[in-house]
Amino acid sequence: MSGMLDGKVAVVTGAGRGIGRGVALGLAAAGAKVVVNDFGVDLNGQAPTSGPAFDVVNEIKQAGGDAAVNSDSVSTWDGGANIINTAVKEFGRIDILVTCAGILRDRMVFNMSEDDFDSVLAVHLKGTFNCLRHAAPLMREQKFGRIITFTSGSGLFGNPGQANYGSAKAAISGLTKVAARDLGRYGVTVNGIAPVAATRMTMTDEFLKAREIRKQQGIVREERALAQLEDLKPEDVAPMVVFLASDHAAGVNGQFFLCAGGSISLVSLPRAVNTIYKPEGRWTLDELDDLVPLTLANGLANPAPPRQA
Amino acid sequence: MGNRLKDKVAVVTGAGRGIGRGIALLLAEEGAAVVINDLGANIDGSGQTASVADEVVNEIKAKGGRAVANGDSVSNFKAAENIINTAVKEFGRIDILVNNAGILRDRMVFNLSEEDWDSVIAVHLKGAFNCARHASVQMRQQKFGRIISMSSTSGLYGNTGQANYGAAKDGIAGLTRVISRDLGKYGITVNAIAPAAQTRMTASVPDKAREIRQQRGVALPGTLSGSVAPLRAEADDVAPFAVYLATDAAKDINGQTFMVRGGVVSLLNYPAPARTITKRGRWTAEEIVQLFPSTLGMDLVNPAPPKVE
Numbered sequence: 001m002s003g004m005l006d007g008k009v010a011v012v013t014g015a016g017r018g019i020g021r022g023v024a025l026g027l028a029a030a031g032a033k034v035v036v037n038d039f040g041v042d043l044n045g046q047a048p049t050s051g052p053a054f055d056v057v058n059e060i061k062q063a064g065g066d067a068a069v070n071s072d073s074v075s076t077w078d079g080g081a082n083i084i085n086t087a088v089k090e091f092g093r094i095d096i097l098v099t100c101a102g103i104l105r106d107r108m109v110f111n112m113s114e115d116d117f118d119s120v121l122a123v124h125l126k127g128t129f130n131c132l133r134h135a136a137p138l139m140r141e142q143k144f145g146r147i148i149t150f151t152s153g154s155g156l157f158g159n160p161g162q163a164n165y166g167s168a169k170a171a172i173s174g175l176t177k178v179a180a181r182d183l184g185r186y187g188v189t190v191n192g193i194a195p196v197a198a199t200r201m202t203m204t205d206e207f208l209k210a211r212e213i214r215k216q217q218g219i220v221r222e223e224r225a226l227a228q229l230e231d232l233k234p235e236d237v238a239p240m241v242v243f244l245a246s247d248h249a250a251g252v253n254g255q256f257f258l259c260a261g262g263s264i265s266l267v268s269l270p271r272a273v274n275t276i277y278k279p280e281g282r283w284t285l286d287e288l289d290d291l292v293p294l295t296l297a298n299g300l301a302n303p304a305p306p307r308q309a
Numbered sequence: 310m311g312n313r314l315k316d317k318v319a320v321v322t323g324a325g326r327g328i329g330r331g332i333a334l335l336l337a338e339e340g341a342a343v344v345i346n347d348l349g350a351n352i353d354g355s356g357q358t359a360s361v362a363d364e365v366v367n368e369i370k371a372k373g374g375r376a377v378a379n380g381d382s383v384s385n386f387k388a389a390e391n392i393i394n395t396a397v398k399e400f401g402r403i404d405i406l407v408n409n410a411g412i413l414r415d416r417m418v419f420n421l422s423e424e425d426w427d428s429v430i431a432v433h434l435k436g437a438f439n440c441a442r443h444a445s446v447q448m449r450q451q452k453f454g455r456i457i458s459m460s461s462t463s464g465l466y467g468n469t470g471q472a473n474y475g476a477a478k479d480g481i482a483g484l485t486r487v488i489s490r491d492l493g494k495y496g497i498t499v500n501a502i503a504p505a506a507q508t509r510m511t512a513s514v515p516d517k518a519r520e521i522r523q524q525r526g527v528a529l530p531g532t533l534s535g536s537v538a539p540l541r542a543e544a545d546d547v548a549p550f551a552v553y554l555a556t557d558a559a560k561d562i563n564g565q566t567f568m569v570r571g572g573v574v575s576l577l578n579y580p581a582p583a584r585t586i587t588k589r590g591r592w593t594a595e596e597i598v599q600l601f602p603s604t605l606g607m608d609l610v611n612p613a614p615p616k617v618e
Contacts, residue, residue: 004594004595004598026594030594077423108491109441109442109445109487109488109491109492110442110445110446110449110491110492112442114386114439117435117438117442118435121430121434121435125430125476125480126426126427126430129426129472129476132418133418133419133421133426136418136419137419140419143615154483154487155480155483155486155487156483156486156579156580157486157579157580158483158485158486158487158489158490158564159487159490160487160490160491161487161491162487163438163441163442163484163487163488163491164438166483166484166486166487167434167438167480167481167483167484167487168480168483169483170479170480170481170482170483170484170486171430171434171464171476171477171479171480171483172476173479173483174463174464174465174467174475174476174477174478174479174480174482175472175475175476175479176467177464177465177466177467177475177479178418178463178464178467178468178469178470178471178472178475178476179418179472180467180612180613181467181468181469181612181613182417182418182419182469182470182472182613183418183419183613184611184612184613184614184615185613185614185615185616186615186616187615189611233591235591236591236592239591239592239593239594239596239597240592240594240597242594243594243597243598243601246594246598248598248601249601251606251609251611251614252601252606252609252611253611253612253613253614254467254611254612254613255609256580257605258582261590261591262587262588262589262590262591262592263585263586263587264585264586264587264592264597264605265582265583265584265585265586265605266582266583266584266585266605266606266609267580267581267582267583268578268580268581268582268583269465269466269580270465270466270566270577270578270580271577271578272568272575272576272577272578273575273576273577273578274575274576275573275574275575275576276573276574276575277572277573277574278572278573279572280572281543281546281571281572282543282545282546282549282571282572283549283550283572283574284549285311285313285335285339285549285552285553285556288549288550288553288558289553289556289558292553292558292559293558296567296574296575296576297559297561297562297576300561300562300565300576302493302498302561302562302563302564303489303490303493303563303564304489304490304491304492304493304494304563304564305493305494305561305563306452306493306494306495306496307494307495
């Protein structure tokens, strides 16, 4: 036991498997008491069974830690309230909130159903808000809190086929930035992690099939990059979460970190990289026609150029 | 009166007032037939008066342009389909979609109600998805399309008191990045604009919030006297660049976000790793504690540091 989080109480959503499980175990090993929340659903959000959450609680207790199970869905307002209340009821307070719960329903945007969009947003985005919103008043009152949200490279960089997931994850980054500013003055920090790891969410049948096709086609560069994914363990994300939850990270607020195995990066916040300015005000289309190709659009690459007919 | 968009058909949501109105008028001036969508709601989403859309239609027709009004709500999947169908029914196709409709309900995150959250996400983020989803089917078939969505510096940088709006607007930036990759190969471009202008929406931001933002250096120019030089930034200033993105000249600009404020137009960078620490295998939290201040955490500023008691 390192004791970095002795006396602290944490809630981890989606903690039954994958990255959330790793985070729950990591926080417990550092001395925190942990509410292990998991709705226990399939990857697409179906058929709840809270079994995996109980397994993680047992694992923590066997290692000498303290943990409690909660199997509410983060996607409802009352579910979010119950999850936070479980921490208060079982352990007397809530210091750390880590929002890992998520589902996946990939489709190209022109084929995506309303239900595919709504359900992914409900779990990721509304789920993060529901838990954050109910933890925030308690953290504000006690003048201490650590909120660690999970965003994704999909939202930050753009993955095809993930209009729902990418929107939700980018929106979580917006929520993180605003909440950091709303809560920072009360001793609460809010940061985001964009993880890359081999979990049941990333190592899907489709992914493995696509990799096999690429392998047969001899796309070597892709193959090399994908081969690395299996080496990126979900447990690798936990140490950075433990750090952000600790007193050592008191001044780290409103930031994003990319965590992939033994590699941790600070992600840049948006900034203007190229600017045109007309002191008199409004541009005309004639002016933009002349100027934009030489300035703003100079060197821009289309990430998905049109197919040649 | 130009002819850059002769024979093109556009839909502009929230086109009854402010930035949307300016874009609709300029699209029409360049020859596009425009569906003026506006529910005619108050700034918080309540109430409805369809007349604002009719006024813009009349203004376009008086100048010899083509336009039709639509009063459906973008936040409803079926109604959004009707908005896109209005373009097809009235003018035979849909080439350009401008996602501009939005509402505002500012509260600090610890006071934000579920309804304040849901309604802002529904109009901005779900509304942008709904319209893009239905338009993308048509655009893909005709192998041409332009989707331009309004994001915001609130989401990109984080504005105090706008957890709902900031999440929705950063979500739109994520949606833009993903669907630019889903649709690019079909000759469709998808870009976002983060506009800053004096409209009835920005006028609704409380003076207190402006003060706090100015203290943190995030005040919108032109909205406060004092340390920030007042810059003229009118709603109509956004239109030329938005319309430029709809023209053939911008066919290779895809998946980007631009900031437009008065005569200033900036290209924003993609989020990217700014600093990285790497080791073979998993870090420990203790190692991160040691390394962080001199590596990833170097020069990081807390955007809302705790109050000193």
